[in-house]
Amino acid sequence: MSVLEVEHLRVEFGTENGPVIAVKDVSFTLEKGEILSLVGESGCGKSTVAMSIPRLLGDSHVTLGGSVHLNGVDLSAYSEKRMQEVRGKEISVVFQEPMTSLNPAYTVGNQISEVLLQHEGLSRRAALARAVELLELVGIPDAQRRTAAFPHELSGGMRQRVMIAIAVACNPLVLIADEPTTALDVTIQAGVLDIFRRLRDNLGTSIVLITHDLGVVADIADRVAIMYAGRIVEMASTAEIFAAPTHPYTRGLLGALPSRAIMQANGRRRLTDIPGLVPSPSTDPDQCQFAPRCASASIECTAARPTAEPVAVGHTVSCYHPAVGAML
Amino acid sequence: MLQRVITSIVTLFLASIVVFVGVRLLPGDPALVLAGETADPAVVAAIREQFGLNQPIWIQYFNYVGQALQGNFGVSTRDRIPVAEILLQRLPITLELAGLAILVGVLIGLTAGIVSAVKRGSFADYAANAFGLIGLSVPHFWLGMLAILFFAINLQVLPASGYVAFTEDPGENLRRMILPALVLGTGLSAVLMRQTRAALLGQLSADYVRTARSKGVSRSREVKHALRNSLTTVVTVLGLQLGALIGGAIITEQIFVIPGFGKLIIDAVSARNYPVLQGAVLVAVTGYVLVNLAVDIAYAYLNPRMRLAGGAR
Amino acid sequence: MSQKLITAKRKTVSSIPRPRWQRVVRRFARRPMAVTGLILVVGFVLFALLGPILLSDPNQQDFAAILQTPSLAHLLGTDDLGRDVFARIANGARVSLMAGVMSTALALIIGITIGLITGFYRGWVDVIVMRIVDVMLAFPFLIFAVGLAAILGASLTNVIIALAVSQVPEVIRIARGEAMAIREQEFVSGAVADGARDGTIMFRYIAPNAMGAFIVQATVAIPAAIIGEATLSFLGLGVQPPMSSWGIMLTSAQQYLAQAPYLALFPGIAIALTALGFNLLGDGLRDVLDPKETR
Numbered sequence: 040m041s042v043l044e045v046e047h048l049r050v051e052f053g054t055e056n057g058p059v060i061a062v063k064d065v066s067f068t069l070e071k072g073e074i075l076s077l078v079g080e081s082g083c084g085k086s087t088v089a090m091s092i093p094r095l096l097g098d099s100h101v102t103l104g105g106s107v108h109l110n111g112v113d114l115s116a117y118s119e120k121r122m123q124e125v126r127g128k129e130i131s132v133v134f135q136e137p138m139t140s141l142n143p144a145y146t147v148g149n150q151i152s153e154v155l156l157q158h159e160g161l162s163r164r165a166a167l168a169r170a171v172e173l174l175e176l177v178g179i180p181d182a183q184r185r186t187a188a189f190p191h192e193l194s195g196g197m198r199q200r201v202m203i204a205i206a207v208a209c210n211p212l213v214l215i216a217d218e219p220t221t222a223l224d225v226t227i228q229a230g231v232l233d234i235f236r237r238l239r240d241n242l243g244t245s246i247v248l249i250t251h252d253l254g255v256v257a258d259i260a261d262r263v264a265i266m267y268a269g270r271i272v273e274m275a276s277t278a279e280i281f282a283a284p285t286h287p288y289t290r291g292l293l294g295a296l297p298s299r300a301i302m303q304a305n306g307r308r309r310l311t312d313i314p315g316l317v318p319s320p321s322t323d324p325d326q327c328q329f330a331p332r333c334a335s336a337s338i339e340c341t342a343a344r345p346t347a348e349p350v351a352v353g354h355t356v357s358c359y360h361p362a363v364g365a366m367l
Numbered sequence: 368m369l370q371r372v373i374t375s376i377v378t379l380f381l382a383s384i385v386v387f388v389g390v391r392l393l394p395g396d397p398a399l400v401l402a403g404e405t406a407d408p409a410v411v412a413a414i415r416e417q418f419g420l421n422q423p424i425w426i427q428y429f430n431y432v433g434q435a436l437q438g439n440f441g442v443s444t445r446d447r448i449p450v451a452e453i454l455l456q457r458l459p460i461t462l463e464l465a466g467l468a469i470l471v472g473v474l475i476g477l478t479a480g481i482v483s484a485v486k487r488g489s490f491a492d493y494a495a496n497a498f499g500l501i502g503l504s505v506p507h508f509w510l511g512m513l514a515i516l517f518f519a520i521n522l523q524v525l526p527a528s529g530y531v532a533f534t535e536d537p538g539e540n541l542r543r544m545i546l547p548a549l550v551l552g553t554g555l556s557a558v559l560m561r562q563t564r565a566a567l568l569g570q571l572s573a574d575y576v577r578t579a580r581s582k583g584v585s586r587s588r589e590v591k592h593a594l595r596n597s598l599t600t601v602v603t604v605l606g607l608q609l610g611a612l613i614g615g616a617i618i619t620e621q622i623f624v625i626p627g628f629g630k631l632i633i634d635a636v637s638a639r640n641y642p643v644l645q646g647a648v649l650v651a652v653t654g655y656v657l658v659n660l661a662v663d664i665a666y667a668y669l670n671p672r673m674r675l676a677g678g679a680r
Numbered sequence: 681m682s683q684k685l686i687t688a689k690r691k692t693v694s695s696i697p698r699p700r701w702q703r704v705v706r707r708f709a710r711r712p713m714a715v716t717g718l719i720l721v722v723g724f725v726l727f728a729l730l731g732p733i734l735l736s737d738p739n740q741q742d743f744a745a746i747l748q749t750p751s752l753a754h755l756l757g758t759d760d761l762g763r764d765v766f767a768r769i770a771n772g773a774r775v776s777l778m779a780g781v782m783s784t785a786l787a788l789i790i791g792i793t794i795g796l797i798t799g800f801y802r803g804w805v806d807v808i809v810m811r812i813v814d815v816m817l818a819f820p821f822l823i824f825a826v827g828l829a830a831i832l833g834a835s836l837t838n839v840i841i842a843l844a845v846s847q848v849p850e851v852i853r854i855a856r857g858e859a860m861a862i863r864e865q866e867f868v869s870g871a872v873a874d875g876a877r878d879g880t881i882m883f884r885y886i887a888p889n890a891m892g893a894f895i896v897q898a899t900v901a902i903p904a905a906i907i908g909e910a911t912l913s914f915l916g917l918g919v920q921p922p923m924s925s926w927g928i929m930l931t932s933a934q935q936y937l938a939q940a941p942y943l944a945l946f947p948g949i950a951i952a953l954t955a956l957g958f959n960l961l962g963d964g965l966r967d968v969l970d971p972k973e974t975r
Contacts, residue, residue, distance in 0.1 A: 093581060095577060095580055095581055122583075123583045123584070123585060124583060125583065126580065126581055126582065126583035127581060127582035127583035127584075128583055131581060131582075132578075132581040134574060134577070134578060134581075136574055139573065139574040139575065140574045140575055140577070140578045141575055141578065142575040142578070142579070142592050142595070142596070143575070143596065143670075143671065144595045144596050144669070144670070144671060145592075145595070153579070153582060153584065153588075154582040154583070154584075157582060157583055157584055157588075158583060189671040191671065202578070205578070205582065206581075374814070377811070378811075378814045378815055378818050379818070381811070381815040382815050382818045382819065385815060385819075389827050389831060392831045393830055393831055394831070394833060500956060500959055500960065500963075501952070501956065503903075503955070503959050504903065504951075504952050504953075504955035504956035504959055505948075505951075505952045505955070506907045506910055506911060506948070506951055506952075506955075507911075508910075508911060508914050508930065509930060509944070509947075509948035509951060509952070512930065512933070512934060512937060512944045512948070513944070513948070515937060516937055516941050516944065520937060520938050520941075609820070610819075610820035610821055610822075611820070611821065611822075612820075613820040613822070613823065614820050614821055614822025614823065614911075615822075617822055617823070617826070617915075618822075618911060618914070618915075621915065622934075632823070632826070633826070633915060636826065636827075636830045636917075637916075648819075648823060648827070651820065651823060652818050652819055652820075652823075655818060655819075655820055656818050
């Protein structure tokens with residue numbers, strides 16, 4: 040049984056200018072100790088997927104569809120009260136912005152203890168002692184003293200380590216990391232990714248890693264799901280994706296991946312060298328959404344939406360014209 | 368922090384000059400007022416001599432400040448009672464009124480602000496917003512008249528005016544302070560409600576609240592996170608509103624005939640009672656400046672980032 | 681390349697760009713509270729301008745009809761001298777309008793000029809001006825206004841001056857802050873590089889871009905000034921009888937609170953509705969003009 044099973048997830052936001060369907064139809068599974076990466080351009084809905092699994096999207100103007108199973112239990116049926124028992128305990132999140140994701144008015148130790156007090160029934164003293172251990176676990180030197188620090192006294196990388204310490208405090212089954220390294224310097228990124236790898240290896244944590252950085256994917260992910268316009272268009276093991284990408288969009292993304300030399304010079308990597316516009320998120324016509332930007336598009340691409348079909352073991356793609364073989 | 372203290376002292380020093388000069392710019396000759404309209408010039412001259420009014424103004428000022436720093440604010444021109452004595456007698460009355468009004472304002476304002484931000488879009492939110500807007504739009508003195516009309520004249524449950532010292536009869540003192548405190552506190556609570564709501568709404572959508580939510584804490588814990596960061600706004604507003612509170616106290620004391628500081632100032636203006644006016648305004652301004660200094664210090668305490676910056680300076 | 685994609689994407693989300701003011705009007709019109717405020721304010725202005733012309737003489741005394749309750753002959757009743765309350769409220773509206781608008785206009789003109797100059801040049805001018813502002817702000821608003829009104833003597837003109845001066849420090853602070861912030865923006869440094877004169881930069885570049893803040897400040901200051909005028913007049917330091925002001929009407933109503941409560945009711949309602957109108961309008965404008973504080 041998979042640890043996490045997401046089926047036909049759909050997320051719709053009500054806005055002043057009408058509904059926006061950020062996630063149209065997303066299904067995937069996550070196994071124990073697996074690192075699955077959701078990849079796509081900004082606006083493709085990958086962060087919304089991440090936030091909707093623990094239902095962190097807020098209450099108003101959001102309509103959720105589909106189901107999320109955790110160890111076979113359907114979370115969609117859970118009340119808000121029961122979800123509180125899941126959040127931080129079984130599913131926890133590391134957010135993209137380490138600078139703003141910690142409360143500026145509380146000490147680091149306090150903020151780590153909070154989650155332990157909430158779920159583990161520890162005493163204040165025991166929680167604080169555990170917080171020191173957790174800070175050591177995520178590689179923060181002088182952990183004892185750091186528990187008394189306020190977030191503004193720490194660097195961005197340190198804060199992200201604190202965020203991870205909070206997320207793993209209760210040994211969650213699933214850790215959702217939403218672009219955890221995007222706001223960090225390249226030199227610090229590697230260290231943070233290393234923590235994720237160690238968590239997976241030592242504690243068997245399953246991780247959903249949201250990123251637009253293919254370098255990060257290649258570094259750490261076991262499996263990759265490529266998202267485009269609110270749907271997963273291709274899913275395969277990391278090795279397979281890089282060796283034999285089949286969806287034209289995936290190939291576009293990989294083609295846009297600059298050589299390592301350029302990557303190191305720029306520090307940041309972007310995957311946006313595909314001509315055309317991202318489709319409007321307010322409509323969902325029955326066609327391949329990538330067709331208007333696709334070089335191999337034909338009449339059938341705009342006639343009906345392609346379904347996910349296997350092209351190899353553990354490799355599915357939603358395309359009428361899957362490419363074969365490695366890229367040049 | 369030290370710099371802030373020095374700034375406050377300089378401001379107070381300059382303000383004292385403004386008060387001193389301002390009082391002397393008031394039309395009317397205090398010596399004439401004191402001697403009576405028909406007094407002969409010799410009496411007027413003698414009074415001038417006695418109060419030092421014949422000296423150059425800057426000498427009068429330095430004499431005054433020198434004495435004031437030692438607690439001597441001169442004597443009232445009306446009844447020759449030392450001003451310091453009058454101030455000490457009136458100050459507690461206004462402090463009680465202001466204290467009760469702040470209590471009312473904070474209780475109502477903070478509660479309404481929190482409820483309306485947390486239950487945004489609910490009936491309670493609309494009700495609190497309506498209260499905030501109306502409280503902001505209604506002048507103190509009219510509210511006071513309405514309160515007297517309703518509670519004292521129609522229902523006859525509370526006295527319309529008058530003051531009884533707390534030491535004399537605590538129960539009666541509070542009974543007579545209820546309406547003035549409510550009237551004075553309403554304006555404050557309206558402003559506090561609006562500012563608390565705005566600050567809390569801003570903080571509730573902050574990333575760190577989402578982090579708290581991701582930890583699985585209850586809604587009330589989430590609000591606590593946000594509230595902790597809204598308190599700086601609340602304290603700042605409270606400090607700034609003190610000015611409005613002093614102004615409101617003047618009016619409220621006038622309407623409910625409470626012999627406090629506000630009434631003292633208005634009476635002194637009409638009687639051209641320079642020493643009393645000077646002393647009262649100076650004390651009021653000093654209190655205002657000191658409270659705002661205290662607010663800045665509290666602000667630093669509530670906001671760890673400020674604390675660090677302040678310590679480094 | 682990536683830049684191109686980002687701008688292109690924006691276009692699909694938002695519609696064709698429209699002139700700014702048109703969007704502001706549309707967003708404003710979508711807020712019922714803001715529109716209510718605008719209606720109240722327009723109604724108040726019309727009442728102040730037309731009321732005294734259309735209604736009977738506010739100083740016409742009729743000792744055969746004193747302290748009459750509202751009736752068809754006197755819609756809001758008569759006061760202790762038999763004067764028509766409605767006519768006097770209309771006249772009071774004119775006083776309120778003058779006091780509110782003129783004192784605020786005066787405060788804005790003086791405050792914006794000083795604030796822009798100090799915020800633009802900084803240096804010792806700024807230090808001195810801000811010291812003065814600090815000292816003025818050390819006085820609670822009403823004490824300052826009461827003091828000024830007492831020094832100047834009780835009259836409508838002096839009330840306007842007293843309220844204007846009392847409001848100036850706040851305006852200076854706002855204008856100075858705006859000037860310092862906008863000064864650093866690219867289009868201003870561009871103009872500086874093009875050799876534009878300081879005055880041009882301050883009043884052609886900075887002032888128009890700070891207009892939103894000034895308009896919002898005006899909608900806060902006008903009701904404060906209207907209540908300020910009523911308060912000063914109520915204390916006997918403002919407009920003098922027989923001229924009518926809402927504050928004066930309430931002063932005399934105080935003596936007849938038990939016999940003729942309506943005397944206290946109507947002028948107060950007039951003040952509250954007017955202030956409410958401006959406050960609603962101000963809230964609406966703040967929402968529309970200042971996207972930082974969206975609610």
